[in-house]
Amino acid sequence: MATVGYLGPQGTFTELAVDALFSEVEKQPFTTIHESMDAVASEEVDVALVPLENAIEGSVNMTLDHLIHKRDLPIAGEIIVPIEQHLLVHPDQAERLAELETVYSHPHAIAQCHDFFREELPEATLASVDSTGAAAAKVAENPDEPIGAVANELAAKQYGLVQVKTQIHDYEKNHTRFVVLARKNHPETLPAYQAPKTGVKTTLMISLPTDYSGALHQVLSAFSWRRLNLSKIESRPMKTGLGNYFFIIDVNHGMDEVLMPGVVAELEALNCSVRILGSYSCHALPSRTETEDEKHAEKTVPES
Numbered sequence: 001m002a003t004v005g006y007l008g009p010q011g012t013f014t015e016l017a018v019d020a021l022f023s024e025v026e027k028q029p030f031t032t033i034h035e036s037m038d039a040v041a042s043e044e045v046d047v048a049l050v051p052l053e054n055a056i057e058g059s060v061n062m063t064l065d066h067l068i069h070k071r072d073l074p075i076a077g078e079i080i081v082p083i084e085q086h087l088l089v090h091p092d093q094a095e096r097l098a099e100l101e102t103v104y105s106h107p108h109a110i111a112q113c114h115d116f117f118r119e120e121l122p123e124a125t126l127a128s129v130d131s132t133g134a135a136a137a138k139v140a141e142n143p144d145e146p147i148g149a150v151a152n153e154l155a156a157k158q159y160g161l162v163q164v165k166t167q168i169h170d171y172e173k174n175h176t177r178f179v180v181l182a183r184k185n186h187p188e189t190l191p192a193y194q195a196p197k198t199g200v201k202t203t204l205m206i207s208l209p210t211d212y213s214g215a216l217h218q219v220l221s222a223f224s225w226r227r228l229n230l231s232k233i234e235s236r237p238m239k240t241g242l243g244n245y246f247f248i249i250d251v252n253h254g255m256d257e258v259l260m261p262g263v264v265a266e267l268e269a270l271n272c273s274v275r276i277l278g279s280y281s282c283h284a285l286p287s288r289t290e291t292e293d294e295k296h297a298e299k300t301v302p303e304s
């Protein structure tokens with residue numbers, strides 16, 4: 001059975017994503033996102049599932065930078081998961097919400113709930129830990145302390161905590177995009193995906209020639225005249241000096257499509273360097289409300 005590394009401990013959003021994407025795999029939790037990626041590089045696990053982008057907070061730079069600078073692992077799949085954040089406390093603290101001193105969570109989870117904390121718990125200190133699951137574990141292990149965690153419903157159940165405030169994320173349509181990172185040149189170790197497929201994507205990392213005015217315009221026109229749709233463009237520092245950036249571009253097409261090799265050749269002819277970070281299938285876990293809407297739509301189809 002294939003092994004999947006992920007940001008643990010139990011009850012993290014990444015674990016929810018693993019359960020949604022894969023059916024029969026052996027799960028191996030790691031303390032940090034970097035450790036789960038390193039475990040693919042050292043062949044301790046077959047693949048890792050890592051968060052790459054959040055609808056409220058943007059890119060997970062910790063993942064993206066480790067991928068582009070340190071670990072050259074191909075992106076081999078994607079799953080988009082709805083994210084609902086709740087405030088969890090130990091049952092012994094459930095009546096003392098106003099006295100809560102510190103709330104722990106993953107930095108991205110905290111960032112998704114800034115308005116809630118400013119408006120409802122302005123005195124609470126917000127503290128970063130490695131994951132929402134680690135935050136929930138800390139609260140469970142310290143029943144006498146006035147502390148809480150931002151985490152999901154699964155973590156509340158698994159760690160025996162109470163959801164004192166639910167749906168505390170600042171924007172309703174909160175989703176995170178997770179990607180599968182595979183061993184280099186070992187596509188045969190990929191486990192099967194069970195979540196519904198929504199499309200395909202190719203992610204390219206492009207660096208522009210320095211002495212060329214209008215280079216980015218030329219890059220974009222190589223996609224546009226071929227009618228290749230882009231779903232994301234972002235710049236990340238090359239870390240070689242101020243003003244030096246890579247562009248990370250997501251294209252809604254696979255590398256096996258006829259126009260894609262031509263676009264790469266055109267970019268290289270412009271003296272851009274192009275690294276294909278991956279060409280992969282995309283999947284999604286429908287949110288509970290989307291599933292309910294679908295059921296409702298099915299029920300209301302008029303009988304013929």
Ligand SMILES: O=C(O)C(=O)Cc1ccccc1
Pocket residue numbers: 007011012013014015051054083106108109130131132133176
């Ligand atoms: O900490 C977690 O549970 C994670 O899996 C990372 C994360 C945090 C917030 C939103 C999505 C993923």
